[in-house]
Amino acid sequence: MKNEFRYALRRTTPVFCGYLFLGMAFGVMLENAGYGILWALFASITIFSGSMQYALVGLLTGGTGIITAAIMTIAINGRYLFYGLSFIEKFLSMGKMCPYMIFSLTDETYSLLCEEKPQDNMNEKRVFFLIASLDHVYWIFGSVLGAFLGSALPFDAKGIDFAMTALFLVIFTDQWLATKDHKPAIIGIVCSLVTLFILGPDKFIIPAMLFGIALLILTDKKRSEKGVKVNG
Amino acid sequence: MDNNTHAVIMIVTVAIVTFLLRAAPFIIFGKSGNPPKSIKRLGELMPSMVMAVLVIYCLKDLHFEALSGFLPAIIASIIVVALHVWKRNPLISIGFGTALYMFLIRVI
Numbered sequence: 581m582k583n584e585f586r587y588a589l590r591r592t593t594p595v596f597c598g599y600l601f602l603g604m605a606f607g608v609m610l611e612n613a614g615y616g617i618l619w620a621l622f623a624s625i626t627i628f629s630g631s632m633q634y635a636l637v638g639l640l641t642g643g644t645g646i647i648t649a650a651i652m653t654i655a656i657n658g659r660y661l662f663y664g665l666s667f668i669e670k671f672l673s674m675g676k677m678c679p680y681m682i683f684s685l686t687d688e689t690y691s692l693l694c695e696e697k698p699q700d701n702m703n704e705k706r707v708f709f710l711i712a713s714l715d716h717v718y719w720i721f722g723s724v725l726g727a728f729l730g731s732a733l734p735f736d737a738k739g740i741d742f743a744m745t746a747l748f749l750v751i752f753t754d755q756w757l758a759t760k761d762h763k764p765a766i767i768g769i770v771c772s773l774v775t776l777f778i779l780g781p782d783k784f785i786i787p788a789m790l791f792g793i794a795l796l797i798l799t800d801k802k803r804s805e806k807g808v809k810v811n812g
Numbered sequence: 813m814d815n816n817t818h819a820v821i822m823i824v825t826v827a828i829v830t831f832l833l834r835a836a837p838f839i840i841f842g843k844s845g846n847p848p849k850s851i852k853r854l855g856e857l858m859p860s861m862v863m864a865v866l867v868i869y870c871l872k873d874l875h876f877e878a879l880s881g882f883l884p885a886i887i888a889s890i891i892v893v894a895l896h897v898w899k900r901n902p903l904i905s906i907g908f909g910t911a912l913y914m915f916l917i918r919v920i
Contacts, residue, residue: 594902601910615819622820626827639822646825653829660830662862664837666855668847671838678838685834687866694859739914745870745885746892746906746913752863753896764857768864781872785865792861796854 584702588710591696595688596718598747601740602630603722604729609637611730620727624720628684630744632656633723658786662793663690670708677709684712686719691751695758767795884916 607620627633635656639649663685664671671681685693689712696711698704756765771792775784841847871889875881892909899905 594906597903597906614815619819619823623823626823627830629826629830632826632830636822636826639826640819643818644822646821649822649825650829653826654833657830657833659862659865660833661836662858664834665841665847665851666858668837668841668851668855672842682835682838683831691859691863691866739884739917740910742885742888742913743906743910745867745889746909747902748863748866748870749889749892749909750896750902750905752860752867753893755860755863757897759860762860764860765864768861769868771861772865772868776868776872784872785869788865788868789862792865793854793858796857796861797850800853800857 584706584710587699587702588707588714591692592711592714592718594747594750595692595715598688598743599630599715599718600722600725601743603719603724604726605741606630606633606637607723607726607728608730609634609726610640610723611727613637613641615640615727616730617724617727620723621720624723625716628686628716628719629657629660630686630719655786659687659789660685662789666690666694674705674708677705681708681712684716686715688747689715691748695751695754763799764796767792767799771795880917880920883920884913887916888913 603624606624607617610616610620610623623633623636627636632653635652639652644652664682667681667685671678674681692711692715693708696704696707699707752765756762768788772784772788775788775791778784779787841851871885874885888909891912892905895908896902896905
């Protein structure tokens with residue numbers, strides 16, 4: 581258990597950096613909107629989704645209805661529809677931990693779990709659970725700290741949200757260096773740029789993922805057919 | 813409805829919809845306990861694609877009407893990748909890249 585905990589701490593360090601600042605940014609925004617520490621705690625425990633919690637601040641102050649809130653959540657978080665595809669069997673095999681693993685599947689946790697390889701002398705399920713729950717703890721801690729400091733933040737933190745961009749760039753770089761097959765990465769870049777230019781920054785992410793998935797399936801089929809021909 | 817009740821309803825709504833989105837693949841393919849092979853293969857190929865989309869997602873609001881609209885983010889991103897290829901230390905890459913970005917948006 582000690583081994584696994586130490587390992588998970590090390591693996592989640594980059595997420596700690598990102599979540600600390602991003603969580604703080606959320607806490608500060610929430611506090612400025614008139615909702616303090618307990619609200620930050622409540623939202624971060626139950627929602628655990630960065631971009632959506634930023635949008636939530638607007639929902640709280642705007643007198644929004646439930647339907648609007650639900651539609652906005654689908655628009656912003658629709659990408660989560662696809663993340664579980666990589667972990668269906670894995671999470672189902674985790675028994676009681678399964679619902680929590682599904683709940684805590686953020687962009688960052690997804691990225692870390694994708695890179696995860698079985699380690700000697702470690703229980704992989706426990707490692708998965710620790711990575712997910714540590715990320716959650718960092719997020720809660722950051723947002724509560726932000727709400728606590730509020731406007732009294734000792735420095736002008738504008739631009740600190742770049743930590744999230746940096747985190748994805750770091751994971752993207754890790755993945756790029758770890759494989760020779762760069763096709764999925766290139767498909768991702770091309771699909772998001774094309775949909776971004778056609779649909780604009782607010783609407784492109786879900787079409788980009790759908791378009792990307794379609795291309796992954798199509799190009800993969802071609803390759804396996806070639807493989808069959810060579811073997812035959 | 814007072815403000816606090818409204819806030820609780822908003823948070824609970826967002827939390828439930830977010831969870832349902834995350835749970836959808838398990839609800840659709842999880843029942844049999846064994847998703848089709850094509851879905852499994854897709855699950856293997858997706859991470860690199862998704863990460864590329866997320867990177868572009870973070871940079872989606874860049875604009876080219878002024879230097880300040882794109883230069884800080886582009887320079888900081890290049891430095892993050894370069895530092896990471898060189899040092900392979902996420903703390904250094906993310907910490908330095910973010911600090912650099914915060915500096916650049918104040919001077920450009």
